[in-house]
Amino acid sequence: MWVVATAGHVDHGKSTLVRALTGMEPDRWAEERRRGMTIDLGFAWTDLPSGGTVAFVDVPGHERFVPNMLAGVGPVPAAMLVVAADEGWMPQSAEHLAALHALGVSHGLLAVTRADLADPAPALAQARAEIAATSLGEVPAVAVSGVTGAGLPELRTALDRLVAGLPYPAPDAPVRLWVDRAFTIRGSGTVVTGTLGGGRLRVGDQLELAGTGEPVRVRGLHCLGGARNEVAAVARVAVNLRGVSRDRLARGDALLTPGRFHRTDLLDVRLAGDPAADLPATLTLHVGSAAVAARVRPLGPDTVRLRLARPLPLLIGDRAVLRDPGRHHVAGGVTVLDVAPPPLARRGAAVARAKVLAELDGRPDLAGELRRRLLVRAGDLTRMGVPVSMPPVAGDWLADPGHWRRLAARLTGEVSRYAREHPLEPGAPVDVLRRRLDLPDRALVEALLAPPLRLRSGRVTAAAVDALPEPVARAVARVRAEFGDRPFRAPEAERLADLGLGPREIGAAVRAGALLRLAENVVLLPGAVDDAVRVLGRLPQPFTLSAARQALDTTRRVAVPLLELLDRRGATRRLPDDAREVVAAPPA
Structure with a gap:
């Protein structure tokens, strides 16, 4: 399935042409049929000669409904421009073409309608010249009559060739379904429709709402008028949602694959159109089916920073339209360069940022x-x-x-x-x-x-x-000199203080391996453990604490924590009667 948007001036026969191609009524509202003009988006589909299916997004042509037109064109990969033979190129023909060019649409065709009312050649020649100067370039053209049916077979063939040349969407791409309609069906609940441009949807999938980030689950899917368990891009799809009420959704929202999109209200873009310095302070950004007010800060000749009125799920490389609604003017197309730009708080930051952006191409x-x-x-x-x-x-x-x-x-x-x-x-x-x-x-x-x-x-x-700081090293050397021949005698706290060994200095010496800490303010020289095991190994086994103290020539203050350290290291074993034995004595 492929999706093509119509574009063109009001009352140039877009809906009539879609009706003739599909046999379906694209105008959904009684008001549209009464007034004979498309006000909102319409949808219809038909089979092509090759067996494929093309769905049309029929957009309004009146200048008052350009935002609706952009909501329909935004997510669609190709367009069919419609120009009436009896009226030729008109103002909304130009604005619709400008919007397509701004979005970078490069696949399309021209249908000159009402060929039964006037010679189509002049309108065809002018329209092709206008289109050739845009991103669409040279497009195939067909003269048709929605009333007589003349040219419809040729138009079907041209549509077949058009969709055959469209890039195939990535089936594993994350879903970003821009919502163009949201309504309630009795017995089903909330339903939204949109054009699925990439990835696939399945019944049971969990998605998130772009506006709030809240999770929703796909309860059901409809495509081409029938229920589906799975829909792959590109497709027009209706999604029945569980877990969200109708009033939480509107056109311009989006259903997203969780965790795959950055919602941002600040972005840097490249502008193709009006000079950045000439832009008004506020414009409307049209992207997907969304239309959001944006404050504009020019940075370089063709780069600007946009502050959006609400966050949107945007990616680097996205294409969008900047439009001045007051003047009914498309200011230009933008390519998103950065969706998480740095702040411009320091003096000269904007100039520096413009230089960075000048090197970016949106890829x-x-x-x-x-x-x-x-x-x-x-x-x-x-x-x-x-x-x-x-x-x-x-x-x-x-x-x-x-x-x-x-x-x-x-x-x-x-x-x-x-x-x-x-x-x-x-x-x-x-x-x-x-x-x-x-x-x-x-x-x-x-x-x-x-x-x-x-x-x-x-x-x-x-x-x-x-390495120890020099004062600590000198103090340790004095301990070694005083106690080297009495390795199991620990200096008293007062003596340690006299030597300049306070808690921090002792800690540094212990970490450096220059002293061995047994307890608070109880330190020995580092070789004391091995020496103690050799001395204790010569005692009759097992031995008592008193025997150990006498053999080591030390005090209970030192002997108790020293024996506990030997126990923890596995050099000695404490027996049930509190006696100990040496497990493995080091060589003498």
Whole structure:
């Protein structure tokens, strides 16, 4: 199935032509049939000579209903321009063509209607010349009469050739169904219709509403007048929703694959049309079936920043129309360059941003996005429409390779700087380093670690910073000199203080392996453990605490925590009667 939108001036026979091709009435409302003009969107379909099916979105031609026309054309990949032979090219013909050009529509054909009322050649020649100057280029043209049926077989053949040349949609693309109608059916509940441009819908799928993010479930699907369990793009589809009331939905909303779109009210775009500097402060942005007021801030000659009145689910590369409703004027087409642009708070930021945007073409580029953003979550890029094809550096974080190397070098420098500023601390806390490197996640700090850096108890240190500060090293040397021949005698707290070994200095010495801490203010030289095992191994086994204290020539203050340390290390074993035995004595 393929979908084609009609376009053209009011009362040029668009609906009559669709009716003649399909045998269906595209005008849905009694008011439309009474007035003989399309006010809202109409839908009809027919089989083509090849066996395929084409569905028409019949749009209104009156200038007052251009927003409705844009809602119908926005999601559709091809257009059939209709010009009446007896009137020729008209103002709404031009505005509809300008809208198609702004949207970048490049597939279409020309139908010159009322060929039974006037020679179609002049209208055909003028219309083809106007169309050739747009994104549609040279298009096939057919003269027809919806009344007599003349030219209809040729038009069907031309439609067959047109849809055969349309790009095939990606079946695994995320769903973004722009809603062009929302209504209630008794016994079924809320139903929305739209043009499915990519992906597929299945009964039971969970989607989310673009406007609120709330989840909804597909209760049923209809396509070409029949119920379906599954509908693949491109297709006109009606979706019966469970879990949402009719008043929560309206034209311009969208049904989305959860987690695959970035809802934004701030975007940077490239403008093809009026000069950016000449734009009024406020315009209307038409994208999909949505029409949203947008405040305009020119950045470069053809780049602008738009602040939308409400967020929309947009992707990099999306095409849209900027229109001035007061002047009934299409200001131009826009290509979305960035859906998560940086703030422009600093002096000169707008000029710098314009230079960046001048290099962008609206095609998603992973390497380029990483260069500009430096660090970004993979999920955020996916929701912007950027395919992710590289592994994250930590969690779901992606990094520009050059920036990641620079961060690693800065991390080493920051660890060393912290060690100089805080010589008695056991390394730099991870959160301190995260702030100094301006990183959004502590996992990134841990991912940057490489020898000689290492993580220990939430702090980062390096072999180069394990050396003791000079005052602490001198104090440890004096302990070694005083107690070297009495390895199991621990200096009293007063003596430690006299030597300059307070709690922080002791902690630094213990971390550096220069002292062994048994308990608060109970420290020995580091070789005391092995020496104690050798001494205790020479005692009759098992031995008591008193025997151990005497053999080690120490006090209970030292012997109790020392034996407990030996128990924990498995060098000794405590027996039920509180005696101990050496498990494995080191060689003498």
